[in-house]
Amino acid sequence: MEHETAWKKYDEADLEALEQLSAEYIDFISENKTERECATTAVRLAEEHGYVALDSAVREGRALKPGDKVWALSHGKALILAHLGSAPLAEGLNILGAHIDSPRLDIKQNPLAEANGLAHLDTHYYGGIKNYQWVTLPLALHGVIAKTDGTVIDVQVGDDPNDPVFCVTDLLIHLASQQMGKKASEAVEGEALDILVGNRPLVIEGEEFGDDEGEEPFAKLAEKEPVKAFALKLLAEKYGIEEEDFLSAEIEAVPAGRARDLGFDRSMVIGYGQDDRVCAYTSLAAQLALNETPAKTAVCVLVDKEEIGSVGATGMASQFFENTVAEIMELAGEGGPLSLRRALAASSMLSSDVSAGFDPAYASVFEAKNSAYLGRGLVFNKYTGSRGKSGSNDASAEYVARIRRIMGDAGVSFQTAELGKVDVGGGGTIAYIPAKYGMEVIDSGVAVLSMHAPWEVTSKADIYEAYKGYEAFLKNA
Structure with a gap:
């Protein structure tokens, strides 16, 4: 099955919103080229949207209630934002996770x-x-x-x-x-x-x-x-x-230098670090766009060290995520190890990382029916890994169906893909790490050309659809 380009569905209002988001994204990746810079800027933006430091709330013993917004930082390189929902935390969180380190x-x-x-x-x-x-x-x-x-x-x-x-x-x-x-x-x-x-x-x-x-x-x-x-x-x-x-x-x-529009039609972005800051920025923007109290607590996780295995105190494999959720639950009156385990197991997550965009110059390494194409919207990878799905989280069919429903109801253009032909190569994300808690996790992101090169290419349409898809997920998962 072939997904149509998202560009054909846009009216003038969509195009205006798309260009505004793309301009803000270009500024973000041009001005924030390290994980420290990304985290610092994300904290500043969060505070402008009413988020407060979790460690201050912990020191003061301040109770958290639905509608409250908190942020937590690990060693200046990893960040968690949480917007408390109306439902008990033990019923699960809706989580967006991306990484802010780049080659x-x-x-x-x-x-x-x-x-x-x-x-x-x-x-x-x-x-x-x-x-x-x-x-x-x-x-x-x-x-x-x-x-x-x-x-x-x-x-x-x-x-x-x-x-x-x-x-x-x-x-x-x-x-x-x-x-x-x-x-x-x-x-x-x-x-x-x-x-x-x-x-x-x-x-x-x-x-x-x-x-x-x-x-x-x-x-x-x-x-x-x-x-x-x-x-x-x-x-x-x-x-x-x-x-x-x-x-x-x-x-x-x-x-050195700023990210810029690419193409006669200015339809694409060329810039450094789009793996994975294109997903990190759209996840952050979707989190900050939640003005009303969500049904389930909405969480945005921006981590370091994914490019070298998610290791260390600021990688997804650390205890930073689990410890932060535990602190939030304690202040929300739901503390305890069993409640924490129940909350994590009941959660849903989009592991937001980029996908390999089909490049006709190198068509031989792609399988055309199961590839991501620039301009066709947010990409979902049911599994990643290499060869025999080694190192992969493999999302359940039921969860994929739920994601399809959420995207369809919100009018989000999306596509599904694998990372190249079987036996040609492969890659991984942070998805397998939070999946250990028993939560539902699927990889999602933006198609990229020249991934891991000093300058990478994305489509503005995909950036826009990713933002819309992440927002819909936080509200409706």
Whole structure:
């Protein structure tokens, strides 16, 4: 069965709403390129919509009642929003879950080095990338540096038009015959993804720099590594940091520049980090759009570390989600381990993550009848995994039927898909993790072209339908 493009059903009001949502989405992914930035902005937006900090309510022993809105943050990188419904929590929650981390290059803890008059920052790539896609690309640096005195310094260089940018260099084609004969996975090695950050040496004696007292701490280093010394001097002046402070820094190299409209018709968005911020933003927007008290408590979960297995204190596999629900239930007068288990088992969830959009340039790896197509609406994956559905949550037929009814009643365009041909590849999401509680979970999201590339492509129609579908789910599941 073939689903028709969503574009054909829109009237002027729909198109206006679609463009407004897309513009806000473009701003969000352009201004928030790390999980920390996404979480910080999401908290700010939540507070503007009446959400209050859960930890404050816990400290005050404040009772929660239907209609109350709370947020909880884990280590600045994972966020949970809850809008309490009129039904008891033990009857279940309606949950949207997405991740806000994306593939990137992480700066190592001892990164700065000089060789042959060039200064570089060493990196360790994060998530599944094609190394060769990250060379000769303008990069920005986003993150934090934590100093031993307790201060945390925000770093963001490369996205302001007045900022410099950085890059990983590549070998010129004239000398690349050996490189070109390698497999794509070997043409650029991970250890070669070093970021070029400087070429200018620090001159200690001379007309230009000789009288600058600020050079004195770098004089000895400048004798052997003058370019590195000048880079450190600039960092000290701008951020007040020393080389040792890289030990306690989290700095990410990401593509520089804003997301933009794509195509003559401006029907698509090209931008960094759309896996999975296209689902995270539409989930957040749907959660914040609930003005009235929902029947069941509505929850939006935005987590970190999905790209490396959902591990760590901020990943979905941590206890953050379970602990937060337990705190909410305690303040709502429904505390207790058994009540918590009943609430989680009775819950319904959309694990919101992107799907592989059918690309005619690479049609051989897709199975056309069971692929996601740009412009045809929200995508549901009954199962993901690889080959024999390995590592997958497989939603029940009854739950799929319920989701179909909700989407149909709300007039949401949707489609179903798998991730490529059987035995070709595969992938996973966070769906299998909350499913361990016994709740109903299905993968849903937006079709993406060039997934995991520095710049990914989505359709504005799919972004709009995802938002409508997530809102309908929160209200009616």
